[in-house]
Amino acid sequence: MVKAAAKPGKSPGKKGRPNADSDDDAGPSTSGNVGKDNGAVASRQGASIGQQTSGIRNKQKRGELYHKLKHQKEKVKAKERRKKQKEEAKALEAGLEPPPKPLQHTIDNQREADDTMVDPTDEEIMADENDDEFAAHFANARPPKVLITTSYKPSKIMYTFLSEMLELLPCAEYYKRNGFPLKKIVKFAANREYTDLMVFNEDRKQINGLLLVHLPDGPTAHFRLSNLKLGADIKGHGRATQHKPELILNHFDTRLGHRMGRMFASLFPQDPQFRGRRVVTFHNQRDFIFVRHHRYVFEEKESRDRAAKDPSKKKKAVVARLQELGPRFTLKLQSLQKGTFDSKNGEFEWLPKKENKTSRRRFFL
Amino acid sequence: MGEGGKRKSRQEDAPAPPSHRILTADELGLLKVSEVPAGDKWEETAAKQRWGAPDKAQGITRLQVHCPDWSSDRCLVAAARTSGRVTLHAGSDGGDVGSFRAAPPASTSGRSDTSTNAVQALRFTQAEGSHQLLISTATLGGHVSVHRCPLEAALATAAAGRVVQTWEETVRLQTIGDLQAMDVSSSGRYVAVGGEGHQLKVWDLEAAGKAAKASSSSSGAGADGADGAVAKAGEPLFAGKAGKPSRSGLQDLAHVTAVAFVPGQDDKQVLVGTAKHKLWLYDMRAGRKPQAELVWGEGRITTLQPQPDGSRIWVGNGRGHVEALDMRQAPAKISMGHALKGVAGSIRALALHPSEPLIASVSLDRHLRVHHSTKRSSLAKLYLKQALTGVAWLPPLPATPAEGAADEAEEARAAEEQAEDQEEEQDNGRGARGKGKHSSRDQAGARSKPQGNKKDSKRRKQ
Known part of the structure; x- marks a missing residue:
């Protein structure tokens, strides 16, 4: 703007000093034409108030304008909000459905489209999964038998955690690590017909890793384990029963996620005992897998019916209540390797790479 | 005519023929053709055809395409299966043109274990002056065999006049135990193998062929038939030694995972990649130890893909890294560079485009990727x-006989469409017109090749 104004000044002019009061340096002028300037600036759509006013170099003027715009914006917003509330109340009074609330934007629901999302009717993928490493489990041909072990020198917290893991997994057995290298353990376990091997890692008395190996041909998944809370530390926790639990696998939707889901499912028997009302959840959200263990109960509950005028009348409804059994922890996939454990020179099916995590809205599971 | 129908449906999708066709093979035994729409619309790359039925027992381990004059009617695809068979397909529509067994016959192996039958390597070779096309294969059990077929018969893969060829075994060689990688020199004379527990070993196929059939005076790259099988190979021509031990004197266990002859070095230089992420350059003239050594990355070296001029060798590893090894100053100095980004899983195969600076890679993360190899x-x-386990470039399909003309003249499109219609009507007469089409395509191929060379030279200057 100043540039444009400066040009006529340079030309041998009819007017001697047409823009004497404009500054020489770039940027909006600090005096006189602020109002006009604002008009031009404010008309820019989409710019935030800060962006609109940041060009003004006079702090006082800038502040004034800033607060003025801010006030206006808040007013408009409040008006809209009140309008919406009124509409909603009106609709409720008329017994109509209130207008839908706008969906809140979360990273999860703004997730970038992934081309590997599994279509459950895809024949090709079905053909692949009908013949993969977990196919025998899902065909009920190979009941799960899980071997649990630890890193070389586990501490006390590991033992309490393992006792809870043994309650969580109905067909798991614990063996001491006894200083054996992992590759040998994989061999031993495969020879003894174990279907899976779980190795928990501990670092400075914190359980921080899980290596999950499907036997005998892999794959091998390595997880970071975090936010561990032992069942005993959960308020109002219960004790698990001996029943075979139900399994919930949430949002394992991509091809990689599907594979992980199948891997987790193959740790549990295919025939849950519903009598036990136990449920183990693997919930994937933003590539973090939340592991929870609950007991549920359906209860018929009586509550006061607000709609009915008579206070003595009660409404009956079936409600579900949950009791957490624990442990609870979060897993994050670090790598998926083809075949059994060989982290040095194995072939990886998936590795997280910075170059692939191009956006915080991009997820792989 | 089935092929005519296919062609028609494709033209409904995209009027112009695709600018690139890429063939991929996977663990389920499927061959898929991905096409890049005309005008190099890379974003619109899509899988257009699928050959074969899903069956894991017939999973493909290696894929090679032989197409000397870059014409889709003379293009042979070889797919090696886990069962130990190699199946051959036409490059235009995947039609079956024969198969042979690469693994040793079950009776001689004497065991029911078939896991060693998986084909670990597959190479096409054609000796100079010979009219035989050779396919060398190597199985996990170390069984190297060479099959042959007359060149013209093998390449006659056009839909019309396609015959299922029989491939005759010429050389059979039992090499090392746990074979992981094999490569055949450009002349087809030498075969280099390596595996778990074995360093690089090179055999002379000609000598092996002679030993098999001592009576006949053979010439021309072991092209003569050998009816009697060689159970055991003699001493190898060259046996490599490991590189230098580490500073603390520790030596890696021998585990060769990739082998490639360096082009343009008179079949004397071999590059070897190991599971312990080392690259060793052997020179058979200089000695048994590697002449140059390079430690690269952290994962197992899975594939080596030399550029035809030998200036660069593309290397892929088990952690999804691809880089090029600069061979211009070899063996005095070899260095890695030119990383290709974006791969999330182990690289299974790389393929260079024969004329353009393009490189295709497939990996265990189930994606095919194409990179510009200079940019x-x-x-x-x-x-x-x-x-995915294999990748190869296929020559583009000529859409119409008038295609050659369409290159120069845009305004001829309407006329071209008319011609197409005519052609579809006259489908029956195609056989008669086949000759003319061939020649025009050959010309097109010849025209495109010098361009490619120009590009190559440019690349070298850079």
């Missing part, structure tokens, strides 16, 4: 649903 930019990424 390194990622051009295309395509999800192909299965764990």
Whole structure:
């Protein structure tokens, strides 16, 4: 703007000093034409108030304008909000459905489209999964038998955690690590017909890793384990029963996620005992897998019916209540390797790479 | 005529023929053709055809395409299966043109264990002056065999006049135990193998052929038939030694995972990649130890893909890294560079375009990727649903006989469409017109080749 104004000044002019009061340096002028300037600036759509006013170099003027715009914006917003509330109340009074609330934007629901999302009717993928490493489990041909072990020198917290893991997994057995290298353990376990091997890692008395190996041909998944809370530390926790639990696998939707889901499912028997009302959840959200263990109960509950005028009348409804059994922890996939454990020179099916995590809205599971 | 129908349907999708065709093979035994729409629309790359039925027992381990004059009617695709068979297909529509067994016959192996039958390597070779096309294969059990077929018969893969060829075994060689990699020199004379527990070993196929059939005076790259099988190979021509031990004197266990002859070095230089992420350059003239050594990355070296001029060798590893090894100053100095980004899983195969600076890679993350090999930019990424094991470039399909003319003249499009219609009507007469089409295509091929060379030279200057 100043540039444009400066040009006529340079030309041998009819007017001697047409823009004497404009500054020489770039940027909006600090005096006189602020109002006009604002008009031009404010008309820019989409710019935030800060962006609109940041060009003004006079702090006082800038502040004034800033607060003025801010006030206006808040007013408009409040008006809209009140309008919406009124509409909603009106609709409720008329017994109509209130207008839908706008969906809140979360990273999860703004997730970038992934081309590997599994279509459950895809024949090709079905053909692949009908013949993969977990196919025998899902065909009920190979009941799960899980071997649990630890890193070389586990501490006390590991033992309490393992006792809870043994309650969580109905067909798991614990063996001491006894200083054996992992590759040998994989061999031993495969020879003894174990279907899976779980190795928990501990670092400075914190359980921080899980290596999950499907036997005998892999794959091998390595997880970071975090936010561990032992069942005993959960308020109002219960004790698990001996029943075979139900399994919930949430949002394992991509091809990689599907594979992980199948891997987790193959740790549990295919025939849950519903009598036990136990449920183990693997919930994937933003590539973090939340592991929870609950007991549920359906209860018929009586509550006061607000709609009915008579206070003595009660409404009956079936409600579900949950009791957490624990442990609870979060897993994050670090790598998926083809075949059994060989982290040095194995072939990886998936590795997280910075170059692939191009956006915080991009997820792989 | 089935092929005519296919062609028609494709033209409904995209009027112009695709600018590139890429063939991929996967663990489910499927061959998929991905096409890049005309005008190099890389974003619109899509899988257009699928050959074969899903069956894991017939999973493909290696894929090679032989197409000397870059014409889709003379293009042979070889797919090695886990069962130990090699199946051959036509490059235009995947039609079956024969198969042979690469693994040793079950009776001689004497065991029911078939896991060693998986084909670990597959190479086409054609000796100079010979009219035989050879396919060398190596199985996990170390069984190297060479099959042959007359060149013209093997390449007659056009839909019309396609015959299922029989491939005759010429050389059979039992090499090392746990074979992981094999390569055949450009002349087809030497075969280099390596595996778990074995360093590089090179055999002379000609000598092996002679030993098999001592009576006949053979010449021309072991092309003569050998009816009697060689159970055991003699001493190898060359046996490599490991590189230098580490500073603390520790030596890696021998585990060769990739082998490639360096082009243009008179079949004397071999590059070897190991599971312990080392690259060793052997020179058979200089000695048994590697002449140059390079430690690269952290994962197992899975594939080596030399550029035809030998200036660079593309290397892929088990952690999804691809880089090029600069061989211009070899063996005095070899260095890595030119990384291609974006791969999330182990690289299973790389393929260079014969004329353009393009490199295609497939990996266990189930994606096909195409990069520009000089600019390194990622051009295309395509999800192909299965764990991919092989990739190769296919020559583009000529859409119409008038295609050659269409290159020069845009305004001829309407006329071209008319011609197409005519052609479809006259489908029956195609056989008669086949000759003319061939010649025009050959010309097109000849025209494109010098361009490619120009580009190559440019690249070298850079």
